[in-house]
Amino acid sequence: MKMTQNHIESLVRRVLLELEKKKLVTFNKTKEAVLNRGKEIINADYEREAVLEQEIMRMLDDIEKQQTDQFERHRMFKMLKKKVAEERGIIL
Numbered sequence: 001m002k003m004t005q006n007h008i009e010s011l012v013r014r015v016l017l018e019l020e021k022k023k024l025v026t027f028n029k030t031k032e033a034v035l036n037r038g039k040e041i042i043n044a045d046y047e048r049e050a051v052l053e054q055e056i057m058r059m060l061d062d063i064e065k066q067q068t069d070q071f072e073r074h075r076m077f078k079m080l081k082k083k084v085a086e087e088r089g090i091i092l
Contacts (some may be wrong), residue, residue, distance in 0.1 A: 002046060005039075012038035050088060056080045 003011070012035055019025045027034050059080060060073055085092050 003042075008039055008042050009035070012042065046091060049085075049092065052081065052085060052088075056084060 016034060016038065020027075024074065033043055040062075060076060063071070063076070064073070082092070084090075
């Protein structure tokens with residue numbers, strides 16, 4: 001499930017506050033800049049996963065055209081996504 005921008009911001013704020021509270025990090029830039037960078041990283045990860053999913057859908061379309069037997073597309077989607085993500089070093 002994709003997170004909304006509000007959820008992403010809330011998550012990043014919580015993580016930053018906890019890290020700061022436990023004195024595990026110090027910020028060289030403003031907290032707002034760090035927050036924005038955290039949101040950018042999460043959004044980029046979602047975009048990378050969306051591109052992966054589009055590619056998997058195209059792969060499934062090709063497989064479906066070649067297959068004469070029926071196959072469970074949703075199961076195949078999960079398996080292919082996991083395998084391709086693993087090969088490319090994408091953490092799901």
